[in-house]
Amino acid sequence: MVKNNKNLPQTLVLLDSHAIIHRAYHALPEFLSSKGEPTGALYGLCSMLMKIITDLKPDYIVACYDLPQKTFRHEAYDGYKAKRAKTEDALVLQLKNSRQIFEAFDIPIYDAPGFEADDVLGTIVHQINPVRSREGSQRPSTSNxxxxxxxxxxxxxxxxVDDKKVQVYTLKKGINDTILYDEEKMIxxxxxxxxxxxxxxxxxxDPSDNIIGIKGIGEKTATNLIVNFGTIEEIYKQIKKDEKVFLKKGISPRVLELIKNNEEEALFSKTLxxxxxxxxxxxxxxxKTFWENADLKKIEIMFLVFEFRSLYSRLKSFFEKKQNPDLEEFSKVLGSLGPRTPARPLENSLNQDSVNQEKLQETAIALWLVNSDITNPSLEDILHYANTSSFEEAE
Known part of the structure; x- marks a missing residue:
């Protein structure tokens, strides 16, 4: 929410848009609009965005994107991400259409040719937070x-991540199970x-990006080296000073030879x-803050365009109550998309064939979004979760 006390720190949420959309695409079942266009990842993005708004209550939100062309990493290393399968057409289309969602939410978008979304995120963090130079001086912050x-x-x-000044809100599984990492949790x-x-x-x-590192060094050895010696540069400095120290720290002679023979590869992989x-x-x-910019009518129109009826109906019912909703109410509406209290087992349930199948599919996806442990939810799962015997109430 907008903070009344100007002395309180404000919160900026930076969205790694591609990563979130990719996760939603692979976490959710295929979902098509009436035009036959895939929209499952977009539905997941909207759900995740609403969860972020509800959980984190940001003052500002910014979306960062990858661009289709190659980056400086591809130019430096032909093998970068080379083992990844070609992006499916359904995902490409949804990545393109996802910008419409951020436009509806009045969320600005940043990208940069030759750079990945991670680099755009890093640049924004760098431009906002003071950083110390080698001499110990401090660069002025663009925003306090x-x-x-x-x-x-x-x-x-x-x-x-930087103490609690910069944290990472990430997905543990599905698109509903999340964790907020500060420096302590990272350590x-x-x-x-x-x-x-x-x-x-x-x-x-890093196999996912096809970053080679030093072949033969796994997680435990890499962690041991860093915990005991620090950066890669410091590791090689110590090797040149006294390599016997490594043996005392449990590094085998074989691994020590691997390290000694692959300095260039290690430093290059770190750069990537x-x-x-x-x-x-x-x-x-x-x-203006996100809350001051929020135009629920634009969000409604976007939900209708993508045929996200369950999301639209919740916002529509809210508008019927108030012509000029305040921000506290807006937050409550978004929060209502979260899970409800688990129900007792129902003795009687409706026949699945008697329910509108389109609405049933949409509600099943909504249930999966709020509880990723329930896969391919049935009508009975929906009624049980909503603690009701009426599908209309469960919607």
């Missing part, structure tokens, strides 16, 4: 009192600070894994 939360399904962005998970994640990938590699903070963008916060 801003806490940043990066929403992503991609673990790469976790290298940007609990990986054993080292966020800024060392590129070093970890430089040693271990490191998020850039110099994408050619000039980030500026909107003059």
């Amino acid at each position: 009192g801003i806490n940043i939360i990066i929403a992503s399904g991609d673990m790469d962005t976790m290298q940007l 609990d998970r990986f054993g080292f600070k966020p800024k060392l994640l590129p070093d970890y990938k430089g040693l271990r590699g 894994a490191k998020i850039r903070t110099d994408a050619p963008i000039d980030f500026k916060l909107q003059e």
Whole structure:
């Protein structure tokens, strides 16, 4: 919500749009509009966006995108992401159409030729937060009192975590099970600070991006090296100083030889894994907050265009109550899309054939969105979850 106390830090949510849409596309069943166009990933994006708004209550939201052309990483390394399958046409179309969703929500979009969405995210973080130079001086911040939360399904962005000033809100499974990583949680998970994640990938590699690292070094060894010696540069500095220290820390002679013989590969892999903070963008916060910009009519129209009737009906019922809804009410409406109290088993349920099949399919998808443990929900699952014997009430 808009914070009345101007001394309180405001929250900016940065959306890793491609990662979220990819996750939704693979998490949800195929869903087609009346025109035969795929919309499942877009429905998932809307649901995730509403969950973010409800959970995080941001003052500002920004969407960051990849562009279709090659990036500087592809130019530096022909094998970058080379093992990934070609993006399916259904996903390509939804990635293109997803921009309409952000436009309806009045969420600005940032992208940069030759850079990935992660680099755009990193650049925005860099432009907002003060950073210390090697001499210890501090670059002025473009905006004071801003806490940043990066929403992503991609673990790469976790290298940007900075105490509680920059956190990552990511997906554990499906598109409903989420976790918010600050620096403490990041250390609990990986054993080292966020800024060392590129070093970890430089040693271990990253199969998803086809970053090789040092072949023969796995997660445990990479973690051991970083925890005990720090960055890749510091590791090689220590090797040249006294390599026996590595043996004392449990690094086998075989692994030590692998490290010694692959310095160039490790450093290059780290470069590929490191998020850039110099994408050619000039980030500026909107003059009005997300809540002040929100135009529910535009969102309604977008829901109708994509035939998201269950989302539209909830907003429509809200509009019937008030012509000029306040922001607190808006938040409650979005929050109503979350899960309800689990029900007791029902003794009697409707016949599935007696229910409108289009509405049943849409409601089943909505249930999966709020509870990813329920796969391919039946009518009985829907009624049980909504604690009702009426499908109309369950909708």
